[in-house]
Amino acid sequence: MINLVTCYENGEGTEKNVEKAFYWYQKVGENEVKLVCNECKQLYIDYQWCQQCNTKRFQQDFSKWTSKNEFVDKFIQEAQLNAKNSYEFLEWIPYNILSGINYYDKGGFSEIHKAIWLDGPIYSWNFNKQQWNRCNFQTGYEVILKTLNSSSDIDSKFLDEVYYLYLVVILFFYA
Incomplete structure (x- = not known):
């Protein structure tokens, strides 16, 4: 079964399909097969997610x-340092890897735009290619952008509020 995960995840011998890869990964878990990180040999804590190794990778990229x-x-x-899976971490998206940016709406303190994130979000580490696997890397990934008025005034108090919203989203995901 684990071979099916790899085949669907990387498109080896079949069309790449992250949903099918995740399905077969769940089946492996149901049968008590434990998957370990290829690098540190510790058990994954979530779908192909090694917190220890991914934390090191994120730290190495902080200066980039x-x-x-x-x-x-x-x-x-x-x-990034505290993420226990690919849904719990945030990533800075450079403007140059967004396309099709279109105005959507305006609020009291911000403008909202839609765009396509050309790379898409990270979901696991590819040991063969030594790079992150990303969702929808061929077609892009639709995102919502929020441009804050006076964004240069962002401080820790504002981010505390964002952090609480972030926690609510994570708790909702696990509910």
């Missing part, structure tokens, strides 16, 4: 990106 706001950078870094 910035939002240009120290509070935002710290917030994203903390989410």
Whole structure:
């Protein structure tokens, strides 16, 4: 069964299909087969997610990106360091890997746009290619962008509120 996970995940001998890969991964779990990280040999804590190794990878990349706001950078870094799966971490998306940015709506303190994230979000580490596996890397991934008025004034108090919203989303995911 684990071979089916790999085949569907990487498109080896069949069309790449993340949903089928996840389905077969769940079947492996139901049969008490435990998967271990290829790097540190510890058990995965979630679908192909090794918190120990992924934390190291995120830390190595901290110097490769910035939002240009120290509070935002710290917030994203903390989410990455504490992530127990691919749904719990945040990632800074550079503007140059977004396409089809279209105005959607305007609120009291922000504008909302839709866009396509060309790479898509991370879901696991590819040991063969030594890079992150990403969802919808061929077609892109639809995202919502929020442009805050006075975004240069973002501080830790504002991010505390964002953090609580982030926790609510995570708790909802596990409910």
